[in-house]
Amino acid sequence: MNTDVFDVETPLVGMVHLEALPGAPGYANDRRTVHERAVADAEALEAGGVDGVMVENFGDAPFYPDDVPKHVVAEMTTAVSAVVDAVDLPVGVNVLRNDAEAALSVAAATGADFVRVNVHTGARVTDQGVVEGRAHETIRLRERLDTDVKLLADVDVKHSTPLGGQAFDPEVVAETVERGLADGVIVSGTGTGHAVDVDRLAAVAERSASLDVAAPVFVGSGVTEETVAELLDVADGAIVGTALKRDGRTTNPVDETRVSALVEAARSRL
Numbered sequence: 001m002n003t004d005v006f007d008v009e010t011p012l013v014g015m016v017h018l019e020a021l022p023g024a025p026g027y028a029n030d031r032r033t034v035h036e037r038a039v040a041d042a043e044a045l046e047a048g049g050v051d052g053v054m055v056e057n058f059g060d061a062p063f064y065p066d067d068v069p070k071h072v073v074a075e076m077t078t079a080v081s082a083v084v085d086a087v088d089l090p091v092g093v094n095v096l097r098n099d100a101e102a103a104l105s106v107a108a109a110t111g112a113d114f115v116r117v118n119v120h121t122g123a124r125v126t127d128q129g130v131v132e133g134r135a136h137e138t139i140r141l142r143e144r145l146d147t148d149v150k151l152l153a154d155v156d157v158k159h160s161t162p163l164g165g166q167a168f169d170p171e172v173v174a175e176t177v178e179r180g181l182a183d184g185v186i187v188s189g190t191g192t193g194h195a196v197d198v199d200r201l202a203a204v205a206e207r208s209a210s211l212d213v214a215a216p217v218f219v220g221s222g223v224t225e226e227t228v229a230e231l232l233d234v235a236d237g238a239i240v241g242t243a244l245k246r247d248g249r250t251t252n253p254v255d256e257t258r259v260s261a262l263v264e265a266a267r268s269r270l
Helices: 031-048 068-085 100-110 135-145 171-179 200-210 226-234 256-267
Strands: 012-017 052-058 091-094 112-116 123-126 129-132 149-156 160-162 183-185 217-219 237-238
Touching: 012 031, 012 256, 031 052, 031 068, 031 256, 052 068, 052 112, 052 183, 068 091, 068 100, 100 112, 100 135, 135 149, 149 171, 171 183, 171 200, 183 200, 200 217, 200 226, 226 237, 226 256
Parallel strands: 012 052, 012 237, 052 091, 091 112, 112 149, 149 183, 183 217, 217 237
Antiparallel strands: 123 129, 123 160
16 A cells, blocks of 8 residues: 555655534634645645655544544535645645544545545544444445545544453454555554553554555554654555644644654654
């Protein structure tokens, strides 16, 4: 998947965290500002040297569990379209908390390249309640839409715990890829900006490599300039948000200088 979408073996994907959209409690009554910030962040990420960007409705807390209203889909489509037009990079979509149907539909409509699905298979206990994977619906929707948008699925996703409280089992990788037909998997820490457990990351990478069709493994949180090289020795790519923002604060604008420094640190391992 990596070279098909990103043209590199170990891509770095930078996050475009949208400000609150209309209808969300934090919305500041200015759509134009939301779009301008999204484009500015995407352009700063591109200028800093990342290999792709992902647009996410991060400002919309509290999040709908798995079915956002139609107006959110419309606003996301407009924002993603603006980013697609602004940068010459692969673009991804994540509709929080877990609306895979919306993400895939937005991506297909805007010409985006991939989506992130927090819970693709199984079930997790989250701050939105129990969220269940709908791989059977999502993959069939992709067929109906006649699109080649790739799907990255989290395993043991952040801000959640297993429904049954059981310990993490790397076998979930096989279930996500072979039975859920995800194109790649994501391993995150316990929350936004939290470091991933390297031993867990290694276990996921090992299990993925053992599959008949190995899926790339992305680090989904907590990547920094200091850790990126080590993590990419284990993983096949990384999705980075907080470390690329001004002063390292998730809600701040992207800082091109921080982007360049992290990209350089990643490339130093080559």
